[in-house]
Amino acid sequence: MGTFIQQVVNGLTVGGIYALIALGYTMVYGVMRLINFAHGDLCILGAFVGLSLLTGAAGSGHPGAALLLLAFVVSIIAIAVAGVVLERIAYRPLRKADRLAAVVSALGASLMIENGIMLVWGPQVHVFPAGLLPATTWHFAGATISFVQVMIILASLVLMAALYAFVNHTRFGTAIRAAAIDQDAARLMGINVNRVITSVFIIGPGLGAIGGLFIGIYYREAYFTMGWTYGLYAFIAAILGGIGNIPGAMLGGVLLGLFNAFAAGYVSSSWQDAITFGLLIAILLVRPSGLLGERVAEKV
Amino acid sequence: MRGAPLGGATGAVAGPVIWAAGLALPFALDSSWVSIAAFFAIYAITALSEDVILGRAGMFDMGHAVYFGIGAYVTAILNTTLNVPILLTLPLAMLLAAAAGALLSAPLIRLRGDYLLVATIGFNAIFVLAMQNDPGGITGGSDGITGIGVPSLFGLQLESQSAMFWLDWVVLGAVLLVMRNLDRCEFGRALRYLKQDELAAGTLGVDARAVKTLAFALGAALAGLAGTLFAVQLSTVSPSSFVFTESVTLFAIVIVGGQGSIPGVLLGTALMFVVPQIFRGLAEYRYFVFGIAMVAVMVLRPQGLLPRRRAVT
Numbered sequence: 123m124g125t126f127i128q129q130v131v132n133g134l135t136v137g138g139i140y141a142l143i144a145l146g147y148t149m150v151y152g153v154m155r156l157i158n159f160a161h162g163d164l165c166i167l168g169a170f171v172g173l174s175l176l177t178g179a180a181g182s183g184h185p186g187a188a189l190l191l192l193a194f195v196v197s198i199i200a201i202a203v204a205g206v207v208l209e210r211i212a213y214r215p216l217r218k219a220d221r222l223a224a225v226v227s228a229l230g231a232s233l234m235i236e237n238g239i240m241l242v243w244g245p246q247v248h249v250f251p252a253g254l255l256p257a258t259t260w261h262f263a264g265a266t267i268s269f270v271q272v273m274i275i276l277a278s279l280v281l282m283a284a285l286y287a288f289v290n291h292t293r294f295g296t297a298i299r300a301a302a303i304d305q306d307a308a309r310l311m312g313i314n315v316n317r318v319i320t321s322v323f324i325i326g327p328g329l330g331a332i333g334g335l336f337i338g339i340y341y342r343e344a345y346f347t348m349g350w351t352y353g354l355y356a357f358i359a360a361i362l363g364g365i366g367n368i369p370g371a372m373l374g375g376v377l378l379g380l381f382n383a384f385a386a387g388y389v390s391s392s393w394q395d396a397i398t399f400g401l402l403i404a405i406l407l408v409r410p411s412g413l414l415g416e417r418v419a420e421k422v
Numbered sequence: 423m424r425g426a427p428l429g430g431a432t433g434a435v436a437g438p439v440i441w442a443a444g445l446a447l448p449f450a451l452d453s454s455w456v457s458i459a460a461f462f463a464i465y466a467i468t469a470l471s472e473d474v475i476l477g478r479a480g481m482f483d484m485g486h487a488v489y490f491g492i493g494a495y496v497t498a499i500l501n502t503t504l505n506v507p508i509l510l511t512l513p514l515a516m517l518l519a520a521a522a523g524a525l526l527s528a529p530l531i532r533l534r535g536d537y538l539l540v541a542t543i544g545f546n547a548i549f550v551l552a553m554q555n556d557p558g559g560i561t562g563g564s565d566g567i568t569g570i571g572v573p574s575l576f577g578l579q580l581e582s583q584s585a586m587f588w589l590d591w592v593v594l595g596a597v598l599l600v601m602r603n604l605d606r607c608e609f610g611r612a613l614r615y616l617k618q619d620e621l622a623a624g625t626l627g628v629d630a631r632a633v634k635t636l637a638f639a640l641g642a643a644l645a646g647l648a649g650t651l652f653a654v655q656l657s658t659v660s661p662s663s664f665v666f667t668e669s670v671t672l673f674a675i676v677i678v679g680g681q682g683s684i685p686g687v688l689l690g691t692a693l694m695f696v697v698p699q700i701f702r703g704l705a706e707y708r709y710f711v712f713g714i715a716m717v718a719v720m721v722l723r724p725q726g727l728l729p730r731r732r733a734v735t
Contacts, residue, residue, distance in 0.1 A: 157536060212717045219724035221535070222482070226677040229670055230716025237710035354543070361540055396551045399544035403530075406541050410533050 124264020129383040135271045135340065137379020138278030142333035143356035144363070144371040145285065146326030152302040152366035153322050154217070156224050160208060160231035161330060162353015164201055166346070167235055168331030169338035170243055172197040176251050186254035190339075197331045204235075205327030206320055214319075232349070240346040247345045250338050274336050281329060282372045289368055298322065302366065355382075358402050364415020373414060437602075437684075441595050448584035456583045457655075458699050463590035464651045466691045467597045470684070471644030472672040474601075477681035477730075478610065479637035480617030481527075482535045485542030486672045488526075488549045489519040489642035491664030493649020495553065498567040498659045499560055508573035508654055515650045516643040523642025524635050531634045546666045553661040566660025570653050590651050597644060601684055613637055614682075671695075678719050680726030689728055 143165050150158045172193035179189050212231045216224040258269045289295035300308040301318040309315050337352055338344045359378040363370025381401065385394045405412070448456050468490050475483045493515035500506040500514065530541050556563040573580045573589065580589055604610040612633045615623035620630055653659050671694050679690025693715075698708050719727060 155536075157539070212721065215721045216724055219720075222476075222677050222681070223720045223724035225482075225539075226674050227717050227720040229674060230713045230720065232713070233709050233716065234713030237707075237713060241706065241710060357540075361537070365536070392555050393551065396548045399547045403541050403544045406533060406537050407529055410537050 125387060127263050128265035129387040130380065131265060131267050131271055131275075132387075133380035133383030134376065135274050135379070136382060137359075137376035138275050139333050139336045139340070139352075139375075140356045140359045140379050141282060141372045141375025142278055142329045142336070143352065144360040144375045145282070145368065146330040147357050147360040148363070148365055148368060148371040149298075149322045149326045151360070152368070153298065153305075153319055154213070155221065156213060157228065157357070158213075158326075159225070159228040159353075160212075160235055161326065162351075162356065163232050163235035163239070163349030164204055164208070164327045165330035165334035165353065165356075166337075166344065166349035167204065167239055168197040168201040168327075168334035169344045169348070170239055170248075171200045171331075172335045173248055173250060173338060173344055174243075176254065180251050190254050194332060194335060197335055198328045201331035201334075202324045202328040205323040205330075209319065209323040232353075236346055236349055239349075243346065245346060247343050250342045250344065252342070254339070270340055274340060277332070277336075281332065285325070285329070286368065286372075294321065355398075358398065361402065362405055362412055364412025367412065367414045370412055370414035374412070377413075437598070441591075441598065444591055445588065447591075448587055453583045456587050458696060460583070460587040460590045460655055461699075462691060462696050463587070463594040464648050464655060465695045466688055467594055467648040467651070468645050469672055469675040469679075469687050469691045470597055470601055471641045471648065473676045473682065473687050474604070474641035474644065475637055476673065477676045477683075477687070478604065478613045478617065479634060479641075480535075480613075481531065481634060481638070482539035483542050483638075483641070483669075484539045484673050485544070485546035485549075485666070485669050486641070486645060487664040487666070487668040488542075488546050489523055489645035490649045490652065490668070491549060491553070491659075491661075492519040492522055492642075493646030494653040494659045494663070495561060495567070495649075496646070497650040497653045498570050501570050501653075502567055503560070505571075508571060508650070509575065512647065512650045516646045519646025519649065520639040520643035523645075524639040527638035528635050531631065531638070542669075543666060546664075546669050550661045550665050553664070562660075564661060566658060566662075568658040570657045570659070572657075573654055586655055590655070593647065593651060597647070598684065600644070609633070609636070674716060678716060678726055680729040683726065683728050683730035686726050686728035686730070690726075693727075 143162065146161045146165070147158060150156055150161070175193045175196055176189060179192075182189075208231055212227045213224055216227055255273065256269050260267045260272075289298055297308070297313045298318050298321065300311065300313055301315050305315050308318075333356070334352075337348065355378065356375065359374035360371045361374070362378055363372070363374025365371075378398070382394065382398060385391075385397045389397060409415075444459075447459050451459065468486070471489070472483065472486045475481050475486070496515040496518050497508060497511040500511045501508055526545055530538055533541065553561045553566075554564050561567070572586075575589075580586055604613075612623065612628045615626060615628055616630055616633060624630055652663070656663075675690035675694050676687055678693065679688070680686025694712075698712070701708055723729075
């Protein structure tokens with residue numbers, strides 16, 4: 123029973139992070155029908171920006187929590203700017219081109235960011251400074267729950283609720299949903315689609331930067347190829363839930379986190395990724411549009 | 423649309439002449455360059471095989487390294503454990519790769535483009551993990567399999583780098599012939615119709631499912647063929663040669679070069695596999711510049727560097 127609860131907590135923590143990153147994939151896909159392969163690398167870039175700030179300010183005597191908050195704010199702003207610039211340079215010129223051109227452009231951007239991180243910060247594994255957050259742990263029915271886990275789970279829930287409210291209950295959120303359904307019709311209704319796309323490239327990478335920093339804080343490490351690994355997981359989460367669907371990305375992230383935790387806890391960890399990808403393929407076969415995706419007929 | 427310089431009538435003459443001139447490379451280059459030329463030939467075959475599936479049939483295959491890997495592992499396992507001569511493993515490598523391609527794709531080809539792309543990424547990840555985890559003790563785990571023999575032809579051991587290059591180059595020539603014929607035969611036309619408009623192709627009597635599965639099998643078979651050559655060239659295979667990034671590179675070659683364009687795919691192969699070899703000294707900056715170049719090419723030439731000429735009607 124202790125192991126079970128432990129895996130649930132571990133799974134929810136990782137799942138929350140996956141969900142935050144998956145939202146960036148799903149929002150961009152929803153509006154532009156583009157898999158933004160560079161998204162995972164943007165998130166890890168966020169982790170590195172935050173890491174630099176934290177190590178730079180280490181020993182300055184400021185309380186850890188305040189520094190951490192500052193790191194989050196700076197990293198969110200930096201990555202949102204990077205996201206908007208990325209869209210302007212690499213994706214906007216290709217909006218009317220063959221879809222595959224944008225896919226390869228995204229892959230190129232991913233390579234560029236990943237190796238840019240390596241050139242700036244070096245290829246080694248960076249360790250996140252300790253002692254930023256209370257080392258409090260709670261014991262519950264044989265499971266150990268840390269402060270960091272509680273913080274990540276709560277923060278992910280709050281952020282997801284806020285995004286859900288924003289998209290469903292504000293004027294601008296309605297514009298985002300309209301542009302996702304039909305860009306041309308949305309334009310005819312007076313919606314500035316360019317602004318919607320820019321906003322999606324602010325919100326997605328902004329949430330992604332938080333997810334990236336959470337990864338760094340939770341695993342206490344950062345290295346330049348991390349973007350691919352976690353990006354791929356978050357992307358799978360988005361597909362699981364139905365890509366383009368915001369609640370779907372949240373559900374997919376949490377489910378994938380739980381699934382991974384249990385696969386690692388109860389099955390051999392060397393096959394963990396194979397099981398995850400097997401699940402992905404099975405879901406694609408049974409329900410190609412994901413768990414919450416709508417069954418839409420392919421446009422011809 | 424601008425025509426490809428090697429397409430059409432000029433291509434019919436220039437292509438074979440360039441290929442024949444290539445046969446003289448071992449006399450003009452030192453052995454390290456001959457080895458790079460041999461790798462070019464191997465990766466060109468793999469990229470052309472990806473073009474069958476991605477460029478011609480329009481199916482988003484981002485796990486093509488799987489079939490390349492199956493070919494390499496079939497040759498490595500048969501040769502090192504059962505002492506099967508290399509060239510005899512070749513048909514089996516192609517056959518098993520083709521079977522894998524057909525079986526894996528059969529349930530998936532009805533999926534929309536992006537979902538197929540994701541599923542093939544999944545296959546690639548599972549394949550690499552399976553090779554690493556060494557099921558049944560036959561794949562050698564992360565270290566892979568070493569000590570693969572040299573091919574022999576009519577009692578002649580193709581041991582030298584030049585001899586291996588000629589083998590690779592001749593096979594590349596044969597694959598180029600297949601690709602050229604694919605442009606003209608009924609099957610190739612069916613692929614083109616399907617890619618342009620599946621619904622219309624259906625009304626013209628094209629069996630979409632059969633044609634797509636066959637395209638997957640053909641692409642996988644050619645990749646398996648390249649895999650055998652790869653295993654021979656390195657005399658060792660390991661999972662790291664068939665990881666997802668290799669599939670991404672193959673995918674990018676076809677799109678950067680030009681879908682369905684033979685000169686485009688060859689140019690793409692040279693840019694993505696040979697140019698990095700030249701700039702080995704700048705290894706650190708290599709992929710950074712690579713990424714920028716991929717974005718730049720797509721933004722400036724979304725159809726690829728040497729797009730396929732518009733089909734003559």
